[in-house]
Amino acid sequence: MKLFGTDGLRGKAGDFPLDAVTIRRIGQEIGRKVARGDRAEVVIGGDTRESTNGILAQLAVGIVEGGGRVAPAGVLSTPGVAEVVLELGAGAGISVSASHNPWQDNGIKIFGRDGRKWPDADEAALEVALLASRDTPLDAGSPSPPPPDSRLCDVYLERLRRSVPVDLAGLRLLIDAGNGAASGLGPAALRQAGAQVQAICDAPDGRNINEGCGALHPEGMARAVRDRGLALGVAYDGDADRSIFADETGRVLDGDDILWIIARDWRVRGVLGSGGVVGTVMSNYGLEAGLAAEGIPFRRSAVGDRNVARLMAESGASIGGETSGHILLPFSPAGDAILTTLLLAAIVVESGRPLSELATLEKTPQALRNIRVARRVSIDADRTGEATRIANLRLGERGRVFLRYSGTEPLLRILVEGPDAEEVREIADDLEAAVRGDLAVVAAAP
Numbered sequence: 375m376k377l378f379g380t381d382g383l384r385g386k387a388g389d390f391p392l393d394a395v396t397i398r399r400i401g402q403e404i405g406r407k408v409a410r411g412d413r414a415e416v417v418i419g420g421d422t423r424e425s426t427n428g429i430l431a432q433l434a435v436g437i438v439e440g441g442g443r444v445a446p447a448g449v450l451s452t453p454g455v456a457e458v459v460l461e462l463g464a465g466a467g468i469s470v471s472a473s474h475n476p477w478q479d480n481g482i483k484i485f486g487r488d489g490r491k492w493p494d495a496d497e498a499a500l501e502v503a504l505l506a507s508r509d510t511p512l513d514a515g516s517p518s519p520p521p522p523d524s525r526l527c528d529v530y531l532e533r534l535r536r537s538v539p540v541d542l543a544g545l546r547l548l549i550d551a552g553n554g555a556a557s558g559l560g561p562a563a564l565r566q567a568g569a570q571v572q573a574i575c576d577a578p579d580g581r582n583i584n585e586g587c588g589a590l591h592p593e594g595m596a597r598a599v600r601d602r603g604l605a606l607g608v609a610y611d612g613d614a615d616r617s618i619f620a621d622e623t624g625r626v627l628d629g630d631d632i633l634w635i636i637a638r639d640w641r642v643r644g645v646l647g648s649g650g651v652v653g654t655v656m657s658n659y660g661l662e663a664g665l666a667a668e669g670i671p672f673r674r675s676a677v678g679d680r681n682v683a684r685l686m687a688e689s690g691a692s693i694g695g696e697t698s699g700h701i702l703l704p705f706s707p708a709g710d711a712i713l714t715t716l717l718l719a720a721i722v723v724e725s726g727r728p729l730s731e732l733a734t735l736e737k738t739p740q741a742l743r744n745i746r747v748a749r750r751v752s753i754d755a756d757r758t759g760e761a762t763r764i765a766n767l768r769l770g771e772r773g774r775v776f777l778r779y780s781g782t783e784p785l786l787r788i789l790v791e792g793p794d795a796e797e798v799r800e801i802a803d804d805l806e807a808a809v810r811g812d813l814a815v816v817a818a819a820p
Contacts, residue, residue, distance in 0.1 A: 376501070377391050377501045377504065377505075378497040378498075378500075378501055379781035379782050380677060380678035380680070380681075380781030380782060381473065381481070381483065381678060381679070381680075381781065381782050382469075382481050382482055382483035382484065382491070382497075383400075383481055383482045383483075384472050384473075384475065384479060384480070384481035384482075384782050384783075385479065385480075385481070386478055386479055386480075387423070387425035387428075387429070387478060387479065387480040388425070390508070391504060392425075392429065392480055392481075392482075394428070394432050394514035394515075394516075395512045395514045396504055396508070397429050397432040397433055397436070397482070397514075398432045398433075398435060398436040398439075398512065398514045399436060399503070399504055399507055399512070400433065400436060400482060400500065400504065401432060401433040401434065401435060401436020401437040401438075401439070401440065402436040402437070402439050402440040403436075403440065403500055403503055403504075404416060404433075404436075404437060404440065404442065404466055404468065404484065404500075405436060405437035405438065405439060405440020405441050405442035406440040406441055406442075407440075407465075407466070408437075408440075408441075408442045408464075408465030408466050409440060409441030409442050411465055411487075412465075413463060413464055413465030413487055414441065414442050414443050414465055415442070415443045415444075415445050415462060415463075415464040415465055416437050416442045416443065416444055416445065416464060416465060416466045416467065416468060417445045417447060417455055417458045417459050417462065417464050417466075417467040417468070417485075417526070418430055418433055418434060418437075418444060418445070418446055418447065418455075418467070418468045418470070419446070419447035419448060419449065419450030419451075419454065419455045419458075419467075419468075419469060419470070419522075419526070419555075420449065420450070420469060420470030420471055420555070420613075421449065421451075421470065421471040421472075421554050421555040421583060421612045421613050422449060422553060422554055422555060422557065422578035422580065422583050422612070423471075423472070423477050423479075423480055423580060423581075423583055423612075424477065424580030424581060425480045426470045426471070426480060427519045428516075428519075429470045429480060429482070430446070430470055430519040430520075431516075431517040431518055431519040431520075432514060432517065433468055433470070433482075434446065434517070434519065434520050435517050442465070442466075444520055445458070445462060445464060445523065445526060446519065446520040446521065446522050446523055446526075447522055447523065447526040447527060447530075448522025448523075448524070448526075448527070449522070449527075449555055449557075449558070450469075450526065450527055450530065450555060450559070451469075451530075451555040451556055451559060451613055451614035451615070451710070451711075451712065452469040452471055452473070452483055452555070452613040452614065452615050452708065453614065453615055453706060453708040453709060453710035453711070453712075453713070454527070454530040454555070454559065454614075454710075455467040455468070455469040455483075455485060456469075456485045456489040456490070456706075456707050456708040457489065457529075457530050457533045457534075457706070457707075457708075457710075458526050458529050458530055458533075459485055459487065459489050460488075460489040460533075460707065461529045461530075461533060462529070463487075464487065465487050466484065466485060466486060466487065467484070467485035467489070468482060468483070468484055468485070469482070469483040469485070469613060470482060471483065471554075471555065471612055471613035472612065472782075473611055473612055473613050473615065473616070473782065474584055474588070474589060474590050474611040474612060474616065474698075475584070475612070475782070475783060476583075476584060476585070477580065477581045477582070477583050477584070477585070481782075484496075484497070484500075485707075485708070488707065489707035489708065490683070490707045490708070491679075491680050491708070494680075527558075527559065530559070531559065531562060531563055531566060534563050534566075534710075534712060534713060534716065535563075535566055535567070537705045537706060537713060537716075538567075538705075538713060538716040538717055538720060540567055540568075540716060540719070540720040540723070540724075541567070541568050541723075542564065542567045542568040542569035542716075542719050542720065542723055543568035543569075544568075544570070544723075545568070545569045545570065545605050545606075545719055545722065545723055546569070546570045546572075546603075546604045546605050547564065547569055547570070547571060547572070547599075547604055547605055547606050547607060547608070547719065548571075548572045548573070548574065548595060548598055548599050548602065548604050548606075548607035548608070548620075549561055549564065549571060549572070549573045549574070549576070549607070549608055549609075549610070549715075550573075550574050550575045550587055550588060550592065550594070550595035550607065550608070550609035550610065551573060551574075551575050551576040551588070551610055551614075552575055552583060552584050552587050552588025552589060552609065552610050552611055552612055552614075553575050553576065553577065553578040553579070553582045553583045553584070553585065553587060553588070553612075554578065554583045554584065554588065554610060554611065554612035554613060554614060555612065555613050555614050556610045556614035556711065556712060557573075557575075557576040557577070557578055558576070559614070559712060560573070560576075560608075560610060560614065560711075560712050560715070561573045561576065563712050563715075563716065564712075564715065564716070564719070567716060567719070569719060572598075572602065572604070574587070574594070574595065574598060575587035575588065583612045584611065584612050587609070588609050588610055588611050588612065589609045589610055589611040589616040589617065589618045589698070589699055589711075590611065591609070592607075592609040592618040592619075592620065592626050593626070595607045595608070595609045595618075595620055596620035596624045596625070596626050597624055599620045599621075599622065599624055600620075600622070600623060600624030601624075603622075604622065605622055605722060605728070605729065606619060606620065606621060606622065606718070606719065606722060606729045607619065607620040608620075608711070608715045608718075610711045610712075611699075611711070614710070614711045614712055615679070615700055615708065615709045615710065615711055616629075616698050616699040616700050616709075616711055617632070617699045617701070617711035617712075617714045617715055618699045619631070619632065619699075619715075619718065619729070621728065621729035621730040621733055622728050622729060622730055623730050625730065625733070627729075627733050628697050628698070628699060629657075629695045629696050629697045629698055629699040629700065629701060630653070630657055630658045630660070630661045630697050630735060630737065631733050631735050632695065632699070632701055632714065632718060633651055633653065633657075633661060633693060633694075633695050633701065634661060634664060634665070634733075634734075634735040635718065635721060635732045635733060635735075636693055636701075636717065636718070636721070637650070637651050637665060637668075637670055637693060638668060638670075638732075639721050639725070639732075640692065640693070641668065641670060645692070646670065646692050646693075647690060647691070647692040648671070648690065649671065649686070649689045649690030649691035649692060650665065650670045650671030650672055650673070650689070650691055650692075651665055651670060651671070651672050651673075651691055651692075651693055651694060652672075652673050652674075652675055652682050652685045652686045652689065652691045652693075652694030652695075652702075653672060653673070653674055653675070653682075653694065653695065653696070653697075654674055654675050654676065654677050654678075654681070654682060654696050654697070655674050655675075655676060655677060655776060655778075656677055656696065656697050656742075656776070656787075656789060657674060657696075657697055658697065658735075658737045658738055658740055658791070659738040659773075659774070659791055660735060660736050660737035660738045661735060661737075662674075663738075664735055664736060671689075671691075673685055673689055673691065675694075677696065677778065677781065678781060679696065679700050679702060679708075679709050682694040682695060682696065682700075682702055683702055686702060692704055695709065699711065699714075701714045703717065738773070738791050738792070738793065739791070739792060739793065739794065739795035739798045740789065740790070740791045740798065741788075741789070741790045741791075741798045741799050741801070741802035742787065742788070742789050742802075743787070743788040743802055743805070743806045744780075744785045744786075744787055744788075745785060745786045745787075745788070745806060745809055745810065745813075746784060746785055747779075747784050747785065747786050747813060748784070748813075750779055750786075751812050751813060753777045753778075753786075755812040756812060757808035757809070757811040757812045758777070758805070758808045758809050758812050760808070761804050761805050761807075761808035761809075762775055762777065762805065762808075764804070765790065765801045765804065765805060768797075768801060769790075769792050769797075769801070772792055772793055773790070773791045773792025773793065773798070774789075774790075774791050774792075775788075775789070775790050775791075775801070775805070776788075776789040776790075776791075777789075777805070777809075786809060788802055788805050788806060788809065790802040790805065
């Protein structure tokens with residue numbers, strides 16, 4: 375059993391491994407780990423799901439039992455937790471969030487003293503300890519979460535101001551907070567920089583996080599930007615590490631577009647560096663081709679921000695990110711959607727050009743299908759394997775086919791890319807039908 379995926383531990387709140395006992399034990403293990411060092415403080419914060427406070431409460435009790443001290447931030451974005459860890463010189467940080475997942479889910483993301491997500495080895499060791507103690511009785515009780523220290527959110531906002539010290543006076547923009555952790559922080563950070571901010575989906579009730587809004591549903595944000603005559607808009611996911619934008623015409627811009635804009639701006643300024651840009655296997659081929667034409671190196675990592683960060687470190691790349699809108703910048707240890715917004719807004723203001731004129735990336739036609747699965751079948755299974763072989767033969771060197779299971783949700787993702795949009799759609803239809811056929815066989819098996 376593997377508990378940690380590509381972005382921490384995630385599942386249905388209340389079920390193992392997000393039951394009260396296991397969460398308490400996670401706190402104990404992290405408390406023991408930091409207590410052995412010279413930094414015993416652990417920053418904890420989370421998003422706006424109704425299960426988050428209960429999880430924070432169990433973590434806090436466990437951390438203290440393990441010998442650590444708690445710095446409770448309350449509602450704070452995942453990258454905000456990382457930034458506060460650095461500012462306080464804490465030994466670790468824990469963000470409670472299931473990111474873009476629905477409200478019924480939740481998750482735990484752990485940061486080390488360097489503000490970066492725990493290495494695979496540390497997560498694996500924690501996983502072993504949790505599984506070994508799973509059958510050992512423990513009365514977790516129902517503790518209350520520690521009162522949040524409001525100064526910690528102020529610490530985060532101040533670090534944002536120092537990281538991107540820009541003057542956005544006169545810029546009119548829209549924030550779709552996804553009813554998540556950025557509901558207060560996003561507008562505050564942009565207003566602090568001088569922007570005129572309108573906010574939508576910024577009234578979380580514990581269950582409306584990501585519901586028809588935010589980074590997974592940016593269409594409403596995009597329409598509002600166009601209809602209200604604003605310069606740009608941005609939609610965040612639940613924990614504000616993803617940002618999807620819209621230009622003044624209402625055109626939606628994903629992470630590939632943002633990498634393109636920032637990389638070209640930094641190249642002109644002479645700050646890009648020789649390492650270029652890191653994307654992932656899901657990045658549009660148009661980004662790779664476009665950057666090559668600009669003389670900017672481009673490398674692909676496996677999906678997941680930690681994989682992007684690893685390849686950035688190895689290659690010396692200045693910027694990296696995912697099509698989903700998770701952008702990694704050199705002045706932040708974690709992909710920070712609010713920080714990305716500040717940077718992109720600054721480029722718009724300083725260039726004196728509308729965002730639509732900066733977003734010139736020409737993308738290759740793509741079809742992406744997300745198929746929900748109850749259990750995993752081999753992507754080399756009978757129908758799927760044959761359909762993949764046929765698709766690759768059909769496209770040849772004109773495109774590519776990529777199948778992978780999500781590391782954060784029970785989904786099989788199908789990506790087809792090629793020069794003709796209709797052909798790409800047909801191939802994706804065939805692959806989806808094959809996958810569903812194999813899944814039906816598995817479901818019917820005794």
